[in-house]
Amino acid sequence: MPEGIEIELYRRTAERALERTITAVAAPDAWFLKRGLTATVLTDALTGRRFVAARRRGKLLLLDTSDGGPVLGLRFGMTGRLVVDGRQGIEELEYGSARDLAAWDRFAVEFAGGGQLRLNDPRRLGGVELDPDESRLGLDAFSIRPRDLRAVLGTSTAPLKARLMDQARIAGIGNLLCDEILWRAGLDPARPAGSLSDGERGRLLRSMRAVLTELLAAGGSHLGRLQAARERGGRCPRDGTPLERRTIGGRTTYSCPKHQR
DNA sequence: CTCGACTCCTGTTAGC
């Protein structure tokens, strides 16, 4: 599903849409417009303007608009895809659909001279809003520093995994990335977040950076080493131990009971 | 403030 890595790939795709005048807006799904936004307001806000910058904070894609216009915030939920001029941001989306039906287009803009940017989301868990409150998101996972991670974990007794997926504290890590990071770091997802030693926290940070860097280069959150074994009956790719399947932080969690402690 | 439980959405897949 789209996590920080996928949204970063979407952001790069969105850069193709910069500095082109918006001539039309389509927002056929009112449910997809968040915080009271309507199709009329959205259309009036974007038509005639240009996107001038494509930013990302966690899983939120931010498109700045010209002439003092609002910031367009795009969320992709579990199955959302960004398509610019027919080119998809990513090749394959775990849990997504192989099909790309026009009926799943929840938001689209047309540009002068042809071409378009559209958000296609079969399961409708994404959303569109204007001037999203960026301060509600924590620091982006791609740029986190040792002292930031210490603050994120704090003295919390919540499960380590739940804390890492709390977007208000650290933004961009979803379920698959979190399992991969903790597997690589050799840390039990159920450990109280505040119980990590300095050494363990260092391992966690190195794992986070390595996983984000490598999977971004590879092109998807689902391309990690753990992923292939992330199913019922799967075995740890490192030591062959049957993986443990639990619900932690409300999400299906796979971990190795032998080397994740 | 913290944290877990619950709810929303619907395409895909496993199973009968």
Add this chain to the structure above:
DNA sequence: TGCTAACAGGAGTCGA
């Protein structure tokens, strides 16, 4: 073959 039910998770809300 055709149907049903379980499953997936990002994000918001609510209550202890």
